[in-house]
């Protein structure tokens with residue numbers, strides 16, 4: 001293979017010439033690769049010298065093959081202004097240098113967020129199946145009568161049927177700019193239907209802290225965070241809006257509604273009800289269920305979420321909120337989401353009844369997204385368990401009992417997206433501090449409605465970040481006896 005890596009230091013004319021040559025070779029190669037992408041497209045149009053996709057595909061291939069030492073990325077737009085030599089890779093945590101060739105010594109493990117970067121190697125292995133090309137004329141209008149691009153709607157519906165995690169026939173779908181926007185739509189919908197009564201959003205701890213922060217941006221009196229005053233609690237003059245996060249963030253537990261109040265409205269956040277994270281025990285059929293691309297395929301940055309809704313009036317109000325809040329959802333993001341879900345579907349249409357004995361890279365090679373993610377999380381959890389089992393200072397405070405998974409057709413253990421750790425010793429009042437001193441930046445339990453005697457660690461970060469976490473956990477457990 002030709003050397004395609006532009007140097008970051010030299011600007012010699014020779015190098016420029018070699019770069020031009022490499023680009024020409026790439027153009028030829030890209031045209032051959034492109035040939036396989038869309039069987040529906042006629043061969044003559046692809047062969048044509050002025051195929052409109054050529055420049056875009058050359059640039060995309062160039063970015064894909066840029067040498068970041070396997071520890072970082074460059075994106076095509078970084079080359080828009082020409083100066084190829086000046087472009088430096090965006091490196092994963094703990095790596096630096098224009099090609100990510102240097103390791104940062106004593107680098108902290110930053111695992112407080114839930115950035116799903118563990119999916120990057122899968123999509124790197126499946127670039128061809130997941131790529132989209134967007135011409136300048138693509139859906140530039142508002143398309144006010146069509147909020148959800150039909151191609152995306154079909155893929156969402158088909159994927160839920162394939163996985164068997166939600167009842168989708170006869171249900172309405174609303175797409176949102178991530179699940180966060182759909183949560184706002186849900187608060188708005190319930191308050192519109194509350195006939196002037198106060199709405200109180202209630203989530204038993206531990207819960208996902210962003211929902212608390214989100215509700216607190218709304219003027220109290222309409223929608224308020226937490227239980228109302230004791231005097232109001234026993235009356236019917238308020239509307240409880242319970243958010244059931246199941247599997248729960250941070251601890252992965254399977255939840256059902258806890259509130260008994262007769263007027264309770266419930267929003268179900270089922271972001272983690274996918275075979276990667278938990279056994280699929282049957283299709284869920286709640287009134288208002290939320291899902292998100294970020295936890296399904298890992299594309300958190302595309303900001304695509306969807307709501308599955310039974311009631312037509314609730315559907316209309318949810319849709320109205322999205323329309324008035326952001327005039328719908330980016331068409332580009334919807335197109336990309338449709339293609340990603342399509343590739344997952346097509347992978348499973350090609351291969352049936354595949355077991356779980358393989359390793360993640362094999363499953364990525366077979367385009368089996370759920371097998372990839374499940375086995376990756378399984379091997380990560382096995383290692384974490386092994387480490388923590390030997391400790392009586394720190395406890396993994398989660399139920400991970402195996403259950404039969406209808407999707408994988410075998411008994412599997414849940415592989416939650418977060419480890420939820422409890423510090424057992426009386427004197428270890430701040431687990432968060434103990435982890436921080438050990439170089440692990442976690443999320444404290446206090447943010448999740450508990451105390452910092454608990455910490456949440458991300459299990460879904462990139463491979464090198466996870467290795468770094470393991471190294472730090474090992475050191476902490478050794479020092480802590």
Ligand SMILES: *[C@@H]1O[C@H](CO)[C@@H](O)[C@H](O)[C@H]1NC(C)=O
Nearest residue numbers: 003005067068069099100101
């Ligand atoms: C990528 O870059 C690094 C650092 O400059 C170098 O050591 C390595 O050999 C390069 N790899 C390839 C495949 O060119």
